[in-house]
Amino acid sequence: xxxxxxxxxxxxxxxxxxxxxxxxxxxxxxxxxxxxxxxxxxxxxxxxxxxxxxxxxxxxxxxxxxxxxxxxxxxxxxxxxxxxxxxxxxxxxxxxxxxxxxxxxxxxxx
Amino acid sequence: xxxxxxxxxxxxxxxxxxxxxxxxxxxxxxxxxxxxxxxxxxxxxxxxxxxxxxxxxxxxxxxxxxxxxxxxxxxxxxxxxxxxxxxxxxxxxxxxxxxxxxxxxxxxxxxxxxxxxxxxxxxxxxxxxxxxxxxxxxxxxxxxxx
Numbered sequence: 345x346x347x348x349x350x351x352x353x354x355x356x357x358x359x360x361x362x363x364x365x366x367x368x369x370x371x372x373x374x375x376x377x378x379x380x381x382x383x384x385x386x387x388x389x390x391x392x393x394x395x396x397x398x399x400x401x402x403x404x405x406x407x408x409x410x411x412x413x414x415x416x417x418x419x420x421x422x423x424x425x426x427x428x429x430x431x432x433x434x435x436x437x438x439x440x441x442x443x444x445x446x447x448x449x450x451x452x453x454x
Numbered sequence: 455x456x457x458x459x460x461x462x463x464x465x466x467x468x469x470x471x472x473x474x475x476x477x478x479x480x481x482x483x484x485x486x487x488x489x490x491x492x493x494x495x496x497x498x499x500x501x502x503x504x505x506x507x508x509x510x511x512x513x514x515x516x517x518x519x520x521x522x523x524x525x526x527x528x529x530x531x532x533x534x535x536x537x538x539x540x541x542x543x544x545x546x547x548x549x550x551x552x553x554x555x556x557x558x559x560x561x562x563x564x565x566x567x568x569x570x571x572x573x574x575x576x577x578x579x580x581x582x583x584x585x586x587x588x589x590x591x592x593x594x595x596x597x598x599x600x
Binding site for chain 2: 378382386401402
């Protein structure tokens with residue numbers, strides 16, 4: 345499943361979508377950046393409520409397929425702009441983190 | 455035999471928002487050199503953790519990346535407060551980061567353990583009051599370093 349297909353299936357809000365065809369091969373949830381960096385796999389959809397600029401560096405370095413901000417956590421406009429600039433897929437959903445993860449799991453079959 | 459390729463970066467100590475710039479740049483450079491993706495991931499994650507540590511604890515420092523035919527060496531040096539107990543600092547979950555740092559999602563006590571996890575060798579030289587130098591190496595796939 346591609347990032348765009350996942351976004352469409354979950355009706356995610358698009359904050360940045362520079363790589364819509366990126367394959368989503370798994371998922372990870374977490375807010376502690378080093379924890380995420382150590383455990384998330386390349387190609388994961390990363391679900392978090394953390395929204396500062398550092399999430400973009402973590403997403404880029406851990407090579408996640410997209411970042412999904414859960415629970416409509418507030419995202420500053422400059423973070424969305426930076427995601428665009430850095431080539432990171434950044435989405436948002438009103439769903440609670442747990443519910444979002446369950447939906448993602450059902451979609452990608454993990 | 456040709457000289458190894460070297461990159462040098464100055465890591466600013468006061469800026470959380472731009473922290474990680476050097477790591478992201480290294481990631482790009484390695485990608486341009488057609489390194490394999492997992493090696494790039496390991497190098498850039500280990501370097502990012504070290505960079506963040508220098509920003510959090512040491513008011514910045516320097517990062518040097520040296521590309522040898524069989525390995526990539528990363529040397530992170532700062533003149534910060536030093537690490538009093540390296541063994542303790544290496545334990546997952548141990549952190550001395552302040553609350554403002556934790557609020558940003560850092561300070562989980564995973565930095566050094568992640569650096570060790572993602573590299574093939576890691577050495578920490580630290581003296582309290584003088585600073586810390588961390589040297590890490592990632593071996594390239596198929597290479598058999600002596």
